[in-house]
Amino acid sequence: MENPPLSLRQRKKEQTRRALLAAADRRFREAGFEATTIDEVCQDVGISRRTFFRYFEDKESLAFPHRRERLQRFIELLESTPDDTSPVGGLRRISQVFAKEYTQNREALVARQRLVERAPALLARENEIDRDWENGMAKAFLAHTGEGPDAELRSRVMAGAAIGVIRATMRHWFASDGRADLGKLGHQAIDCLEQGFRPRSRR
Numbered sequence: 001m002e003n004p005p006l007s008l009r010q011r012k013k014e015q016t017r018r019a020l021l022a023a024a025d026r027r028f029r030e031a032g033f034e035a036t037t038i039d040e041v042c043q044d045v046g047i048s049r050r051t052f053f054r055y056f057e058d059k060e061s062l063a064f065p066h067r068r069e070r071l072q073r074f075i076e077l078l079e080s081t082p083d084d085t086s087p088v089g090g091l092r093r094i095s096q097v098f099a100k101e102y103t104q105n106r107e108a109l110v111a112r113q114r115l116v117e118r119a120p121a122l123l124a125r126e127n128e129i130d131r132d133w134e135n136g137m138a139k140a141f142l143a144h145t146g147e148g149p150d151a152e153l154r155s156r157v158m159a160g161a162a163i164g165v166i167r168a169t170m171r172h173w174f175a176s177d178g179r180a181d182l183g184k185l186g187h188q189a190i191d192c193l194e195q196g197f198r199p200r201s202r203r
Contacts, residue, residue: 017055019045024062029111033063033119060125063115071132074098078140087141087158088194095186106178113174134163165189 006014023044027036038059042052056062074094081090102109116122138159142152169189173182 013055016045016047016051020047020052020055021062021065024059028063028115033059033115033122060121063112063119063122064125064129067129067132071129071136074133075136075140078137079143081144083144087144087162088190090144091162091193092187092190095190096183099183099186102173103178103182110174110178130163130167133166134159137162161193165193 020041023041024036027040027044036059038052039049041059041062042049061067077094077097078090081087081093085093116126138152138156141158142155145151145155148154166189169182169185173180173185
């Protein structure tokens with residue numbers, strides 16, 4: 001089912017939002033995140049500071065413009081995991097969906113990560129986003145496999161392990177400037193999650 005066409009008002013709002021993001025991106029690349037001000041971004045777009053806050057809650061949000069949409073989509077995919085598929089199997093399937101999309105947007109994502117790594121405020125926001133993903137996964141796991149007195153603990157442990165795997169995999173990918181095969185990395189990382197650590201074989 002196709003989404004209904006946007007109204008003129010909605011199109012103008014979307015244009016303004018995109019203009020703010022483009023202006024912020026230019027400023028961040030030229031001067032850095034910390035040196036850029038909201039007033040400068042507003043001046044570039046020709047809007048007031050008051051209008052800015054109708055689109056974004058703070059300057060940090062400009063660096064993570066798709067935060068809510070990506071999390072919502074991830075959770076929807078996780079919740080749609082078939083009943084006969086384990087949580088790890090669900091994560092494996094979803095990892096390939098996101099790997100394809102992230103690879104297609106490699107340059108923009110790598111550039112954003114470099115920006116994040118240089119700004120303490122953005123690193124703090126990134127940690128906050130990780131907690132949102134972890135909490136969302138815990139709820140989805142509990143709804144999917146929640147049985148027994150330790151169900152909540154198991155769900156939270158699984159979610160904590162999963163976000164660690166995701167973060168480690170993404171750091172590895174970013175360290176390669178996004179040139180490593182993210183789909184392959186996702187499979188390898190989830191293999192580690194599923195199998196756990198094995199003792200080193202002795203000859």
